[in-house]
Amino acid sequence: MERLPHALTDLGIVLLLLAGVFAFRAPRRARVGNGAAAFAILGSIILVLTRNPICRPGTVAAAAIVGSLAGWLSASRAKMTGIPSIVAFQHGAGGIAAFLVSSVELLRGVTGVARAAGILGLVVGAGTFSASFIASAKLAGRLKGAPTSLKHHGVLVGVCCAAIAALAAIVAATSASAPVLTLLVATSATLGVVISIRVGGADMPVLISFLNATAGLAAAFCGITVGSRLLVACGATVAASGSVLTQIMCRGMNRGLLSLVVQRTGVCGAAAEESRTAAAAAVLSAARAFDAPVGEQHAQAKRLTSTEAVAGAADVGEAPDTAPHEGTVGDGVARDGFEESVAVARDAMRVIVVPGYGMALADAQSEVVELADKLSAFGKDVKFAMHPVAGRMPGHMHVLLAEAEADYEKMIPLETINPRFSDADLVVIVGACDVVNPAATTRSGTPISGMPILKAHEAKRVIVCNLDRKPGYSGVENPLYDMPGTILLLGDAKESLRRVIDGLG
Amino acid sequence: MTEILVLILVFVLAFIAGRVLISRVPQMLHTPLMSMTNALSAVTVLGALVLFSVETTLTEAGLGAIALVMVAFNLVGGFAITDRMLRLFHKGDSAQRSSEVRTTGP
Helix, strand or coil, X not given: CXXXXXXXXXXXXXXXXXXXXXXXXXXXXXXXXXHHHHHHHHHHHHHHHHHCCCCCHHHHHHHXXXXXXXXXXXXXXXXXXXXXXXXXXXXXXXXXXXXXXXXXXXXXXXXXXXXHHXXXXXXXXXXXXXXXXXXXXXXXXXXXXXXXXXXXXXXXXXXHHHHHHHHHXXXXXXXXXXXXXXXXXXXXXXXXHHHHHCCCHHHHHHHHHHHHHHHHHHHHHHHHHHCCHHHXXXXXXXXXXXXXXXXXXXXXXXXXXXHHHCCCCCCCHHHHHHHHHHHHHHHHHXXXXXXXXXXXXXXXXXXXXXXXXXXXXXXXXXXXXXXXXXXXXXXXXXXXXXXXXXXXXXXXXXXXXXXXXXXXXXXXXXXXXXXXXXXHHCCCEEEEEECXXXXXXXXXXXXXXXXXXXXXHHEEEHHHHHHHHHHCCEEEEECCCHHHCCHHHHCCCCCCCCCCCCCHHHCCEEEEECCCCCXXXXXXXCHXXXXXXXXXXXCCHHHHHHHHHHHHC | XXXXXXXXXXXXXXXXXXXXXXXXXXXXXXXXXXXXXHHHHHHHHHXXXXXXXXXXXXXXXXXXXXXXXXXXXXXXXXXXXXXXXXXXXXXHHHHHHHHHHHHHCC
């Protein structure tokens, strides 16, 4: 006769949880939402403790305290630039818990749907665990960030899937034994590694969102196995959140989820080669030479450009709008790049700042915000243009700018800010390349073709504070660098911005 | 069997409700959202606790304890770091006010 009150309290907790998620609509209320969700979990833990007797309370308490302390320490010491790595690591921790709980339940001999759910929870949990730890190591720089393509990747994925299916069938048909379960965990973990090791760089937001969804799914399967409504409801909410974010990220990258698993990601050999050739042609018309050696034919282009550059040097002095200018931090060769940037920034009334992952790498977010504040103080209209996949996880740039005390109302999403670029006097790009690459709309057949971009090229003047001229993660050359209104401030973005800020006085 | 059906129904309803609510979360809160839902996925803690509700063998207790450590790490770490991030967005408010003061100054 306890069933109805139990169901009602469960419902109350789930509603509290959903209210918490609901509060994430506005930054001001989100903190309360987070608190509500935490409270809901705390409540459900208390409920489970009161409804069930606990054997070995000492072990339980010790484990809970150790884990909580470790979690608290890691959270309070984390730097905001390291958030993606930590979130990925925590996904992995959730995955471990899911497959451990599932395997214990399976060893105890659950039957029917509960056993099927247990197998799924174990497979998804183990895969989430290994994939998340690889992703976390990549994001923290402990592993090479670039995609590592294993030989016969497709075959490996196929073999892993077949092995998982076979082992799962054995567990489903007979009772589970420890060796079989261990093998199943191992193959699932291998599949996770194979999939995540080849995802890198700018594809990370898709992977991390996907792992968010699988972590939730694993928890929900666990919930079905142990017969806990609360666990199922929370897991389903997380899975929903992860799936929404994955969709948004895929749209932002113009990439299907399946392509992440099956096809080659990142640099498409042919497309990159083609883009280099196209870029070499573009270089001919611009007064600038390539730094990177790109073969004999391109070397010729280089010589041609150099002569043109010399010939056109007088023009450059007279009409700054005819050629891109360059300043390199430290060497003092092209100081005019900085002087011109300062002059352009003084004249501009409408300024849009585009942050990218390079800003996080250069740790330049406080300089970015300082520049924006300074320009605002001069009475200029300054906005931040936020691309959905800039950075390494959804919304990464927002958090970094918020940490540097930027006003979040000035962070404008892509759809809203794009029509404003044509009116903008100046766009300042900091550590972004692919998300402002006009080739995404003008050329077909490249990895970024069709990807929504920030239309920085429509602005009157563009200042690019990037480390070098190299293409972004996609490997597609950025024609924006060679446009007449562009000023390239190559080198460490933190120093470049510092010089511009100091120049403004 | 009805138990299982109820659980599946709960899954479907929570999934739909979650999708409806989350598709309206603004882009700027995506990182805190993921961090918060990440902490939520540590509700596996309930499963880990239920494991200990019957007499456990040493292996089971060991596995359960590791699961508990992991899940507590995920839970506390996840909510704490989300809170830190969301505090930053509040700081943005005060920064905005102070910059307004600055611009209206001399």
